[in-house]
Amino acid sequence: MILARRAHSGATVCKALIAIFFLTLCIVFSYDRLRGTSSLQVLSSHLPSNGNLTAAHFPPKLIKFWINFADSLEKARPVCSEIRIDHAPPNDTETRFEPDNPNKERVDFLRLSAEDQQAVKDSHSFMVKQALHKAPNLFYNRRTKGIVTTAGPRYVPILLVSLRMLRRSGSKLPVEVFLGSWDEYNSTICEGIFPSLGARCRVLTDIYNKAPSVAKPEHFQFKIFAILFSSFEDVLFLDADAFPGNNPDDLFLTEPYISYGLVTWPDIFGNTASPLYFQIASISEPPVSLRLSSESGQLLLSKSKHAADLLLMTYYNYYGPSYYYPLLCQGSHGAGDKETFIHAAMALDRPFWDVRERPWVLGHWKNGQFGLVAMAQHHPGDDWRIKSGLNRSSDPTTPRPLFVHNHFHKLDPKTIIREGGPTRDTEGNYQRMWGPKGSILNRFGHDVEQEVWKEVLVTGCEASTDTCAKIRDYYNAMYGDSYDGEII
Numbered sequence: 330m331i332l333a334r335r336a337h338s339g340a341t342v343c344k345a346l347i348a349i350f351f352l353t354l355c356i357v358f359s360y361d362r363l364r365g366t367s368s369l370q371v372l373s374s375h376l377p378s379n380g381n382l383t384a385a386h387f388p389p390k391l392i393k394f395w396i397n398f399a400d401s402l403e404k405a406r407p408v409c410s411e412i413r414i415d416h417a418p419p420n421d422t423e424t425r426f427e428p429d430n431p432n433k434e435r436v437d438f439l440r441l442s443a444e445d446q447q448a449v450k451d452s453h454s455f456m457v458k459q460a461l462h463k464a465p466n467l468f469y470n471r472r473t474k475g476i477v478t479t480a481g482p483r484y485v486p487i488l489l490v491s492l493r494m495l496r497r498s499g500s501k502l503p504v505e506v507f508l509g510s511w512d513e514y515n516s517t518i519c520e521g522i523f524p525s526l527g528a529r530c531r532v533l534t535d536i537y538n539k540a541p542s543v544a545k546p547e548h549f550q551f552k553i554f555a556i557l558f559s560s561f562e563d564v565l566f567l568d569a570d571a572f573p574g575n576n577p578d579d580l581f582l583t584e585p586y587i588s589y590g591l592v593t594w595p596d597i598f599g600n601t602a603s604p605l606y607f608q609i610a611s612i613s614e615p616p617v618s619l620r621l622s623s624e625s626g627q628l629l630l631s632k633s634k635h636a637a638d639l640l641l642m643t644y645y646n647y648y649g650p651s652y653y654y655p656l657l658c659q660g661s662h663g664a665g666d667k668e669t670f671i672h673a674a675m676a677l678d679r680p681f682w683d684v685r686e687r688p689w690v691l692g693h694w695k696n697g698q699f700g701l702v703a704m705a706q707h708h709p710g711d712d713w714r715i716k717s718g719l720n721r722s723s724d725p726t727t728p729r730p731l732f733v734h735n736h737f738h739k740l741d742p743k744t745i746i747r748e749g750g751p752t753r754d755t756e757g758n759y760q761r762m763w764g765p766k767g768s769i770l771n772r773f774g775h776d777v778e779q780e781v782w783k784e785v786l787v788t789g790c791e792a793s794t795d796t797c798a799k800i801r802d803y804y805n806a807m808y809g810d811s812y813d814g815e816i817i
Contacts, residue, residue: 345448350559368696387558390468395558398463398640400629403454411446411651413440416661426599426661428687435617437603438671440660449652450609454576456644457676464636471633475561477504479551482513483741484569490740492526493784494572502565502578504528508553509546533558544647549654553646556630557639557781564630569624571734574705574777580629585682585713590634593671594684594706594732596624596664602672606656610676620683622658624665627706627735638673645669684712686728689772691763692737695755701737702751702762705730705772721752730772733781738762740781746799759806779808 335398415438426436441449476495492504506528508514521626536558537546546554556564563581586592593636600617607614632639645653646666657672658664689705709727714720738751746752752760763769763778771775782804790797 351725356774379689383705387531388468391558392536392539394466394468395536396540397642398459399543399720401456401459401463402644403542405452405459405644405648407445407449407452407648407652409445412445412449412655414438414655415440426601426622428597433616434619435600435602435604435614436659436798437605438522438602439605440606446605449656450611452648453609453676454611456641460637460640460644460677462639467632467636467639469562469632470560471562472578473561474563474565475505475559476500476565476567477505477507477555477559477561478511478567478569479507479555480569482515485515485518486743486792487739487741488569489522489526489573489788490742490784491567491569492523492528493787494574494781495567496526497780497784498573499576500573500578505555505559505561506530507551508532511535511549530768531555531558536808546647547650550646550649551668552625552666553639553643556628557643562632563629564632566625566628566630567732567737568626568734570736570739571732572781573732574772574773575731577731578676580709583710584631585709586631589680589682590631590747591638591670591674591679591681592629592684592709593681594624594709595621596663596667596685597688597690597704598622598773601658601661602668603656605660606653606672609656610672612676612678615675620671621687622661623667623671623683624663624688624704624706624734625670626736627732628670629709630670635674635679637678638679639799641673641676642669643674645673682708682709682713684728685716686712689730691733692751693754693760693764700751703733703735703737706732706734729774733777735781740785740798741786742796743792745785746803752803759803760809 337715478488478491488506495502495504504523504527506519506523508519508636511532511534514530514532515529523530533546533551533554537543537554551561552566552568556566563586565577565580573784580586580592599622600620601622605613630639645657646669648670649666653669654666657668671681671683684707686707689707690699690701691705692700692702694700704738707728708731711725714724715726716727718724738745742749748757752759754760761778764774766778786797786800786804
């Protein structure tokens with residue numbers, strides 16, 4: 330947000346905003362032509378239940394709950410030093426948490442004295458009691474379903490691609506986009522573009538700052554607070570760079586979500602939780618080979634079934650950087666919130682379904698090495714039927730891919746075409762990002778990669794003429810249908 334220092338500069342800003350608004354209209358209507366639907370049709374068919382698609386206020390009951398729960402969070406602060414990680418030598422393969430660890434033993438790289446371990450355990454025990462006590466008072470809109478995500482300013486172009494892919498899939502679920510503060514609020518985006526895609530902005534500080542004693546959230550901590558403060562009872566959380574390849578709307582209505590209420594997906598790495606965590610949580614330590622580490626680009630959660638563990642997840646993330654991220658991730662790849670969801674449920678002995686099918690890595694080979702670009706996560710319904718032995722003859726024999734998490738190379742139109750990136754081979758020629766077209770068609774049932782490039786093109790042509798020309802050149806060269814859509 331631009332703050333004018335002089336009156337004449339303020340006028341300049343106003344003119345610029347007006348220009349941006351009209352440019353936004355061009356983008357939205359050109360997107361309509363690409364999909365064959367009108368903006369008004371999209372808007373009317375994806376309105377959240379309250380009909381308000383600008384920044385939404387938080388209900389007094391939720392604010393009251395948060396102030397009370399925030400007090401418990403602070404009272405549960407561990408009275409000890411932060412947990413430190415001591416890694417083994419870099420050539421020790423265990424430090425990389427290989428998914429098929431032949432030793433079948435948990436590794437432990439933490440430094441924690443017996444006194445400090447007891448302090449963290451006491452804090453955990455206190456928070457478990459508080460979570461169980463306060464869970465019945467968690468406020469949300471009953472019998473509502475929707476998607477929750479977070480996006481700072483630099484992630485907005487990436488999120489726009491994901492939202493357009495969501496609507497392309499046929500999903501009609503409403504979306505709540507959480508911003509960190511009003512400094513990140515953009516009226517053109519929040520009152521124009523997002524509403525046309527069935528999404529509305531919510532500003533985290535509007536409720537978070539009602540409890541003045543709490544520490545400011547950072548990075549991985551935003552996700553859990555977006556879920557906690559969202560209006561929905563049934564939540565599908567998607568990272569800004571994650572989107573469905575096919576319609577996800579039936580996930581809330583089918584197994585395993587109906588029975589479990591919490592569905593998580595695996596990462597490509599082995600389980601990273603330290604043995605110390607299980608001692609601190611006073612639960613038995615499962616075999617390290619039981620499951621892989623988690624990948625939290627997507628998450629399904631029922632607040633009615635998992636309110637207490639949602640509060641414990643919040644505690645794990647609130648004290649994540651100092652205590653629970655080291656305990657659960659030990660400095661591994663993507664260390665952060667990813668392991669807090671399953672382990673909070675485990676600590677309270679709550680049911681969850683951890684998709685067994687390993688993620689499908691998408692990318693290509695360069696100079697004898699595989700270049701990871703994205704991961705495809707599989708349909709939990711397929712996974713549940715197959716792993717439960719309930720598959721019918723008409724069902725797929727392997728789970729279908731459902732979500733794409735384009736996390737390694739973000740689909741930012743300004744940077745995705747750059748030299749040396751995933752769109753170029755070793756000689757600098759254009760190539761597909763995710764691998765052979767045949768495998769994409771076979772697994773998804775349609776060319777999701779081509780479809781995502783149409784949405785990157787629409788979004789990129791809003792950025793600049795130069796960006797638009799580069800993406801159109803790549804699209805026409807790769808897909809051969811000479812797309813010349815009138816973007817701007």
